[in-house]
Amino acid sequence: SAVISQKPSRDICQRGTSLTIQCQVDSQVTMMFWYRQQPGQSLTLIATANQGSEATYESGFVIDKFPISRPNLTFSTLTVSNLSPEDSSIYLCSAGRGQLQETQYFGPGTRLLVL
C-alpha cells in the first residue's frame, strides 16, 4: 500500500486567484492521478501526472486551467487557476504502482470553496 498526504486540507479562495495543492506519497510510485468531485457529482479524473514530462489530461480539462507538476516519483502538485465558484470541489490525488486499472491509493482530499 501507499500513504498519501495532501496540503492544504481545505481552503477558501477569492475568484480570480489560484490554489496549488501538494500531494506527497510515502514511497516511490509509478502513477499519480488528480481527481475532482464537485458537489453532488462523481469523482472525475482530471489528469495523470507523469514524472518528467507533461501531464496527460482527460477530455474537458486543460493545462492552462489545471497545470500539474511531478518532479519526482513521490510528489506532485495541482494548481487550479483563475478560480471561479464552479471550481468549488474536493480535489484528490491518488497513486498506483501500475496502470490506471490497478488499485489506487487516495489522499484525504483538499476541500476548496471559491467565493
Next chain:
Amino acid sequence: ILNVEQSPQSLHVQEGDSTNFTCSFPSSNFYALHWYRWETAKSPEALFVMTLNGDEKKKGRISATLNTKEGYSYLYIKGSQPEDSATYLCAFLSRDDKIIFGKGTRLHILP
C-alpha cells in the same frame, strides 16, 4: 457516454442487519471494476478489484460479486457495524484506459 449508476443513493440500516447495494456499468469494453469505501474526512480506501465475470471477493464481513455480461456488481455487508458507515464508490475501468466513478451509496448504520 459512459455511465456508472449506483443505487440506492442513500441507505439507513439497523446495526446488526445485513445490506447490499448495486453498481451498474457498461457491459462493453470492460476491464475491471473497483469498489472503494470513503469515510468522512478520510481517504477513499480500496476494497476490491474485480476483473472476471462471476468473480466473488470477500474481506471480512464485506463481499462483492461481478456480472460483466449484464453490467452489474453487488456489494454485501453482513451484520452491519457502526464503523461501516461510509460512502461506497464503484469505478468502472475500460480497456482504453478510462475510469468512471459512480456517485456512491451513502450508508448510515443506526445504533
